[in-house]
Amino acid sequence: MSSSSRVAVVLISSRSSSRFGSGFIVAHDGQGSYILTCAHVITMVGGASQVTIDNQPDCQVSLTACGLSMGSDLAVIYVLGLTDRPVLQLTPDAEACRAVTISGFKLHTPQSQILRTIHALLGDQVYLQSRGATVRTPAWDLLIAENDQLADGYSGSPVVDRQSGLVLAITSHLEQEGRRGQAISVQALRSVWPNLPPHIMVH
Numbered sequence: 646m647s648s649s650s651r652v653a654v655v656l657i658s659s660r661s662s663s664r665f666g667s668g669f670i671v672a673h674d675g676q677g678s679y680i681l682t683c684a685h686v687i688t689m690v691g692g693a694s695q696v697t698i699d700n701q702p703d704c705q706v707s708l709t710a711c712g713l714s715m716g717s718d719l720a721v722i723y724v725l726g727l728t729d730r731p732v733l734q735l736t737p738d739a740e741a742c743r744a745v746t747i748s749g750f751k752l753h754t755p756q757s758q759i760l761r762t763i764h765a766l767l768g769d770q771v772y773l774q775s776r777g778a779t780v781r782t783p784a785w786d787l788l789i790a791e792n793d794q795l796a797d798g799y800s801g802s803p804v805v806d807r808q809s810g811l812v813l814a815i816t817s818h819l820e821q822e823g824r825r826g827q828a829i830s831v832q833a834l835r836s837v838w839p840n841l842p843p844h845i846m847v848h
Contacts, residue, residue, distance in 0.1 A: 650810065653731045654748045654802060655698050656758060657682055659690035665758060666690070667749035667802035668698075668722070669812070670732050671845050678727040679842075681834070682801030683817050684713045684720040698724050712837035716778025718817050719829060719837045733803055735831040735846050739785065739813040743767045747787070747795070747816055747828075749802030763793035765804070767813065771827065783830040785814050795823035804828045811847065 657680075658665040666686030672679040680698070690696055693708040710721040746762050753759035768786030775782075787804070789795055795816070804814040814828035835841055 650731060650733060650805070651748050651760065651762065653733045654750075654760060655680060655727075656700065656750050656760075657686055657690060657801065658697050658700060660695045660697055660702075661691050664689045664691075665750060665798055666800045667798060667816075669801075669803045670727060670730055671721075671735065672732055672842050673728045676728070677723055677725040678730065678732075679709060680722050680724060681815060682720055682722065683815060683829075684711050684718045685817075686801045687711070687720045687722065688713070693722055696722065698727070710838040712782075712833070715836065716775035716780050717782045717829070717833050717837050718773070718775075719815060719834060721838050733805070733812050734844075735834070736806070736809065736811040736813065736848060737830065737832045737846065738848055739767060739806070739830065741767055741769060741785075743813065744807045745787075745804050745813060746807055747799060747802055747804055749796075749799035749816060751796035751798040758798060763795070764790040765793070767804075768825075770830075773817075773827065773829070780836075782833045784817065784827050784833075785830060787816070787826040787828055789824050789826065795819040795826045799826075
């Protein structure tokens, strides 16, 4: 991921707790920006009313779409401003063994987070099914490079194809102490956000 693209990644934190996650800008309109993340990140920080973006205390945030009711761990929030920041485009054209980068926030000190890019490969395609949900969400296993490690704050961060620079998936879970994980395929976003602007997704 290029340095300019990393500017599209944002810190999602809480007004009322120390919880945080990651997200990234996917579109602008005349006044604000649409940010894609995991639904559990929004829930974890206390809901959209408690969200702050990049520690801006006066940011105005609203929930545009959320997949929790259908068993999909994706959410889109809208924030006024950030229109000078770049956007990341998405593509459903993913395949196993694709080299990817993941840029997200992790705890640096008890009072700060650090934005760091790690390297990985897409593993097998898998399907996530939440308790009580009848819909299976397409996802990918993440095979993290030997010297890198996923951390809790990476939830919501983009999984970017190293060759094209397009987002293939959204990091959602870690396992094996961050040596592996899962990421939700961008294909799942269409069911969560029916009014998805067409220019966000490319082939």
